[in-house]
Amino acid sequence: MTTPARTLLVTGGAGFIGSNFVLSAVASGFAKIINLDKLTYAGNPANLEPLRGNSSHVLVEGDICDAALVRRLLAEHRPDGIVHFAAESHVDRSIDSPDAFVRTNVVGTFTLLDAARAYMAEAPPGFRFVHVSTDEVFGSLGEEGHFHPESPYDPSSPYSASKASSDHFARAYHRTYRVPTIVTNCSNNYGPMQFPEKLVPLMILNCVEGKPLPVYGAGANVRDWLFVEDHCNGVRLALENGKPGATYLFGGRAEITNLRMVETICDLVDELTGKPAGTSRTLITFVKDRPGHDLRYAVDATKAEKELGWQRSCDLADGLRRTVLWYLENKSWCSEITSGRYRRERLGLGAST
Numbered sequence: 001m002t003t004p005a006r007t008l009l010v011t012g013g014a015g016f017i018g019s020n021f022v023l024s025a026v027a028s029g030f031a032k033i034i035n036l037d038k039l040t041y042a043g044n045p046a047n048l049e050p051l052r053g054n055s056s057h058v059l060v061e062g063d064i065c066d067a068a069l070v071r072r073l074l075a076e077h078r079p080d081g082i083v084h085f086a087a088e089s090h091v092d093r094s095i096d097s098p099d100a101f102v103r104t105n106v107v108g109t110f111t112l113l114d115a116a117r118a119y120m121a122e123a124p125p126g127f128r129f130v131h132v133s134t135d136e137v138f139g140s141l142g143e144e145g146h147f148h149p150e151s152p153y154d155p156s157s158p159y160s161a162s163k164a165s166s167d168h169f170a171r172a173y174h175r176t177y178r179v180p181t182i183v184t185n186c187s188n189n190y191g192p193m194q195f196p197e198k199l200v201p202l203m204i205l206n207c208v209e210g211k212p213l214p215v216y217g218a219g220a221n222v223r224d225w226l227f228v229e230d231h232c233n234g235v236r237l238a239l240e241n242g243k244p245g246a247t248y249l250f251g252g253r254a255e256i257t258n259l260r261m262v263e264t265i266c267d268l269v270d271e272l273t274g275k276p277a278g279t280s281r282t283l284i285t286f287v288k289d290r291p292g293h294d295l296r297y298a299v300d301a302t303k304a305e306k307e308l309g310w311q312r313s314c315d316l317a318d319g320l321r322r323t324v325l326w327y328l329e330n331k332s333w334c335s336e337i338t339s340g341r342y343r344r345e346r347l348g349l350g351a352s353t
């Protein structure tokens with residue numbers, strides 16, 4: 001795809017990463033973003049409020065499993081690329097209700113790929129399909145080593161198994177039908193507009209309100225964290241400079257245990273809200289571990305750095321400070337989202353089916 005691209009079909013663009021991507025794509029001059037989103041509990045049109053009245057953005061409420069709708073959007077708007085974020089994305093929910101993950105992540109991705117296959121005959125030159133995925137498809141690392149694009153798949157949760165399946169379909173559609181798919185696998189994201197069931201916003205909001213901070217097991221699991229804007233830049237570079245059929249990994253070179261992450265958030269909230277140092281750490285509560293909890297993820301992003309020219313711009317200390325400030329400054333966004341059906345309760349013990 002040549003820069004600047006003209007029209008994109010983005011899926012899941014009302015969710016956390018998708019909405020950050022859509023906002024930056026419109027700001028950087030894309031002529032039109034067609035945003036297909038089912039608006040599940042995780043999709044929030046308020047994330048797209050800055051685009052109200054902007055004709056470069058069209059939000060279409062619909063399901064990626066709806067083949068007729070996807071085909072119609074492709075025929076009507078003739079996009080230069082598809083950027084596919086839509087997914088059920090929360091591991092704990094996948095333990096409670098895996099069926100929705102198979103439907104959206106596997107069947108939905110297949111539906112998009114198959115519509116793209118039919119669309120290839122009329123697609124503009126340079127058309128690309130970027131499938132956004134996670135490093136969790138590779139399973140768990142021991143104390144050493146990093147994931148790289150050739151790492152074997154070894155998913156542990158229904159979420160990561162469904163994402164692994166969708167990655168395989170994306171690659172197979174390139175090998176079999178020459179659909180120009182590019183797969184990206186990224187480490188844990190954090191930043192503005194993340195639904196507060198995920199670790200970082202949950203801890204920030206609970207700290208602010210003086211509620212317990214549930215840490216799974218001993219908090220020893222290690223994650224690599226990337227600021228959401230850096231992930232969005234990587235996806236954009238994969239769209240513009242990625243090689244069809246290739247896989248690119250993005251990570252923050254920021255490994256930290258979950259417990260250390262929570263302590264860092266506590267200290268930042270105390271500092272930025274004027275609470276005495278150490279106040280929020282007293283809220284840390286160790287709870288039963290997640291079944292199948294992977295010990296450690298870490299990403300080697302060398303290929304993306306060399307081939308796409310991608311660089312992380314924000315380190316963990318800076319990104320976390322920006323994130324905590326965003327949640328403190330956007331209280332109405334937070335209260336609206338947590339006044340609905342989700343009330344920050346514990347999920348993922350496999351209690352429901």
Ligand code: NAD
Pocket residue numbers: 011012013014015016017018036037038039040041042043044062063064065084085086087088089090104108132133134135163185186187188189190195
């Ligand atoms: P999210 O849960 O915040 O957003 C998902 C969006 O998809 C929501 O807007 C939701 O309404 C929409 N959606 C769900 N089912 C749909 C369907 N059937 N049809 C249309 N839209 C549907 O997720 P996120 O954290 O923004 O993640 C986006 C993508 O990035 C996912 O594919 C995820 O696997 C991947 N990813 C996430 C992370 C992370 O740390 N959050 C890390 C690496 C990769």
